[in-house]
Amino acid sequence: MRWLWLNDGLVAADAARIDPGDRGLTLGDGVFETMRVAHGRIAHVARHLDRLCQGAEVLMFPRPDLDRVEDALRQVVRRNDMTDGSLRLTLTRGCGPRGVMPPAQPSPTLLVTPALPPATPPPPAHMIVSTQIRRDEASPLSRIKSLNYLPNILARLEAARQGGDEALMLNLAGRVAEASASTVVIHRQGRLVTPPVAEGALPGIARAVLLAAGMLDEAPLELDDLRQADGVFLTSSLSVREVARLDGVVLARNAGMADAMRACVYS
Secondary structure, three states, rough: OEEEOOOOOEEEEEOOOOOEEEEHHHHHOOEEEEEEEEOOEEOOOHHHHHHHHHHHHHHHOOOOOOOHHHHHHHHHHHOOOOOOEEEEEEEOEEOOOOOOOOOOOOEEEEEEEEEOOOOOOOOEEEEEEEEEEEEEOOOOOHHHEEEEOOOHHHHHHHHHHHOOOEEEEEEEOOOOEEOOOOOOOEEOOOEEEOOOOOHOOOHHHHHHHHHOOOOOEEEEOHHHHHOOEEEEEEEOOOOEEEEEEOEEEEEEEEEHHHHHHHHHOOO
16 A cells, blocks of 8 residues: 655545645646655755745745655655655645635645656657747746646657657747756766756756766757767756657767766765
């Protein structure tokens, strides 16, 4: 039986119930974090909780009780006897009346769900540049993991219809922002480079770890920078993935650099 955390305690997954009036369900009014569990330990939990607070602040939520949230995460790991896998933390504004305006005193919903790791790691990506979806680099929502993921979903669907398995999203200026669920990193002239957050890139956790370790530089990227790179990678809290093709064009590969990033982020 799988156990999750809902609001105030552990609940069997098949017994969990979300109120139909929850604004996370009806309006996408919330934020989330996906965390890697390795050897029974939650990776980079402090960074995830800090980003959760930043997202809550942007959405004008009450500040989360981080001790309570971290206890919930650890209880889900223990109750499910998790060694490796991931946790999905969802925080919504909670229930409210019909309409756009939230209640004056919201009561947020906290949900933590576990997942097992995939049986095999994903193969190198065949990425398509989305022509339908752009990242708005001026929007504060581009810097938080909000529950409204429809642009990312539509970009990924566009890629799937063209035979790809990942979508690259440009910003409104036509420069590289991010992939549908990952940070874009390239290797050129002996250095790893990723777009700045100001370009519409989400401040990813793996990205932050690589920056702190001095392995990663920030600079605006054009599509030609990806085409001419010595390697293109997609990083997230759960994986580092090489990109094999971009719009059908074969890209240079660098498995050794991918391994170096994994060692930095996931060790």
